[in-house]
Amino acid sequence: MSDxxxxxxxxxxxxxxxxxxxxxxxxxxxxxxxxxxxxxxxELAARYGVSRGxxxxxIRRLESxxxxxxxPHVGTRVASLKASDxxxxxxxxxxxxxxxxxxxxxNMTDDDVASLRELLSRxxxxxxxxxDTAYFQREGDLDxxxxxxxxxxNRTLIDLLIGEIYHLVRMYRYQFxxxxxxxxxxxxxxxxxxxxxESRDGEMAELLMRxxxxxxxxxxxxxxx
Amino acid sequence: MSDxxxxxxxxxxxxxxxxxxxxxxxxxxxxxxxxxxxxxxxELAARYGVSRGxxxxxIRRLESxxxxxxxPHVGTRVASLKASDxxxxxxxxxxxxxxxxxxxxxNMTDDDVASLRELLSRxxxxxxxxxDTAYFQREGDLDxxxxxxxxxxNRTLIDLLIGEIYHLVRMYRYQFxxxxxxxxxxxxxxxxxxxxxESRDGEMAELLMRxxxxxxxxxxxxxxx
DNA sequence: CAAGGCTGGATTGTTGACAATCCAGCCTTG
DNA sequence: CAAGGCTGGATTGTCAACAATCCAGCCTTG
Numbered sequence: 274m275s276d277x278x279x280x281x282x283x284x285x286x287x288x289x290x291x292x293x294x295x296x297x298x299x300x301x302x303x304x305x306x307x308x309x310x311x312x313x314x315x316e317l318a319a320r321y322g323v324s325r326g327x328x329x330x331x332i333r334r335l336e337s338x339x340x341x342x343x344x345p346h347v348g349t350r351v352a353s354l355k356a357s358d359x360x361x362x363x364x365x366x367x368x369x370x371x372x373x374x375x376x377x378x379x380n381m382t383d384d385d386v387a388s389l390r391e392l393l394s395r396x397x398x399x400x401x402x403x404x405d406t407a408y409f410q411r412e413g414d415l416d417x418x419x420x421x422x423x424x425x426x427n428r429t430l431i432d433l434l435i436g437e438i439y440h441l442v443r444m445y446r447y448q449f450x451x452x453x454x455x456x457x458x459x460x461x462x463x464x465x466x467x468x469x470x471e472s473r474d475g476e477m478a479e480l481l482m483r484x485x486x487x488x489x490x491x492x493x494x495x496x497x498x
Numbered sequence: 499m500s501d502x503x504x505x506x507x508x509x510x511x512x513x514x515x516x517x518x519x520x521x522x523x524x525x526x527x528x529x530x531x532x533x534x535x536x537x538x539x540x541e542l543a544a545r546y547g548v549s550r551g552x553x554x555x556x557i558r559r560l561e562s563x564x565x566x567x568x569x570p571h572v573g574t575r576v577a578s579l580k581a582s583d584x585x586x587x588x589x590x591x592x593x594x595x596x597x598x599x600x601x602x603x604x605n606m607t608d609d610d611v612a613s614l615r616e617l618l619s620r621x622x623x624x625x626x627x628x629x630d631t632a633y634f635q636r637e638g639d640l641d642x643x644x645x646x647x648x649x650x651x652n653r654t655l656i657d658l659l660i661g662e663i664y665h666l667v668r669m670y671r672y673q674f675x676x677x678x679x680x681x682x683x684x685x686x687x688x689x690x691x692x693x694x695x696e697s698r699d700g701e702m703a704e705l706l707m708r709x710x711x712x713x714x715x716x717x718x719x720x721x722x723x
Numbered sequence: 724c725a726a727g728g729c730t731g732g733a734t735t736g737t738t739g740a741c742a743a744t745c746c747a748g749c750c751t752t753g
Numbered sequence: 754c755a756a757g758g759c760t761g762g763a764t765t766g767t768c769a770a771c772a773a774t775c776c777a778g779c780c781t782t783g
Contacts, residue, residue, distance in 0.1 A: 287570060288571075288737095289736075289737070290736085290737095291570070313763095313764070313765095314764075314765065315763095323737085323738095324737060324738045324739075325738085325765090326551065326554075326736080326737055326738065326739095327736080327737070327738095329551075329555055329765095329766090330554055330555055330558045331558075333515070333555045333556075333558050333559050334558050334559065334561075334562050336559075337559050337562040337563070338562070339657075345512060345516070345744095345765085345766085346743085346744050346745060346765060346766075347744090347745070347746090347764085347765080348745095348764070348765075358653075358654065361652045361653060361654040361655065362654050364597060364652055364654075364655065365594070365597070365654055365655055365658060367597065368593040368594050368596060368597035369590070369593050369594065371593065372589060372590070372592065372593035376589065427586045427589055427590075428583075428586060429583065429586040429587050429589075429590055430586065430589065430590055432564075433590060433658070433662070437658070437662070513765090513766065514766075514767070515766085515767095538733095538734070538735095539734075540733095540734075540735095548767085548768095549768045549769075550735090550768085550769090551766085551767060551768065551769095552766080552767070552768095554735095554736090570735085570736085570774095571734085571735060571736075571773085571774050572734085572735080572774090572775070572776090573734070573735075574735095
């Protein structure tokens, strides 16, 4: 098995720069390239087996997404992030995901809602088994939020949250190895949000989602003096 | 005077790709390159006097900002936008600028607030002179919103709105040659928002800003069946 | 005459080489 | 011995040529 040329073969459709973009983004978000790492273009080009041209295109895109910091004529490094940045992001999440919840309550299909309710049930069962570990809950939490965002049926909003914001959130989670330390409460909040969506109460869904994210932010603020 | 090499000389600091990025973005937003225009790389490279390398980096960044649509192996064209897209964007603006107004009420310095109040006075005077024309008001409207966004003191929020959203809004305005057709009402709404900020009432500022943008959206929806 | 395949031209994707810029470390100098 | 300038090496920025892909229009064929 040739180390990593395998996955490259799978996604043969897109262009080289696109694949490098995806792989680099994964390596950054998942922590293979820790924050602050200096990224030499020649070195990276060799690592991914491409020339510097496509690599630079990928770098420019990741720079737009705030995953890389670049200084002209000096170099680019993996964005290293302060807790205050994460708090800023949570303010944005509060606004955007609140709107997403409102629109989801208005626009989700009945099937979508049923499927979401079923997802919650699975989470509650997992919760019974392993009380506070909440490892799966962490990714499950993302699943839950992803579904509601998609349910807004607002392409602009979806692209902003999934494409621009959530990569940063996930990177922070890995970086600070943030374990959701209030899983039962979060789960209860999820349940109330779903109830609001089920009754097609957009205003209530928005209110509850904003509280939900606001509390997560307060939790972060408390743990990062 | 050499046509446009002038402005290029002014901003000599940044890299070539950065300058091409700015110029191309202006040409798109201001309408020099109308929506749907096919952008040949060779042709563009000649037009801006650069090679295709930096040009492609600029294109990738503009693609991230939704100003260009690219199809691999086929080409890139200026994003051509439907009214439904603009409505989606206004939902996002409602959420984000609502939050910005809340944070501005909490975080703006007293000097910022005073300066904002003064800006409003200028707009009201202009309004007295030319009743409904509202040409300056249109750009003045942007000024007003820019100030409040900056006043949030939330770098993430500012970059999102100024860097990603507002270019699209401005492009739409030029494309549809949208003239704000309710300037007095808009101005009155601006005044009430400022009053909320002056009294440091974040909740009220957010509520009023959301209504303000929501009404603009309804106005668009009414005029685009 | 319509439908489908094919070919030539043009455009995009990629590459490796060349030029400009920066910086660490040495050397000079007060 | 500290401060400041300089140089060599390395890295980034830019370019022009080469390869891969696509598509419009022609030609063949039923």
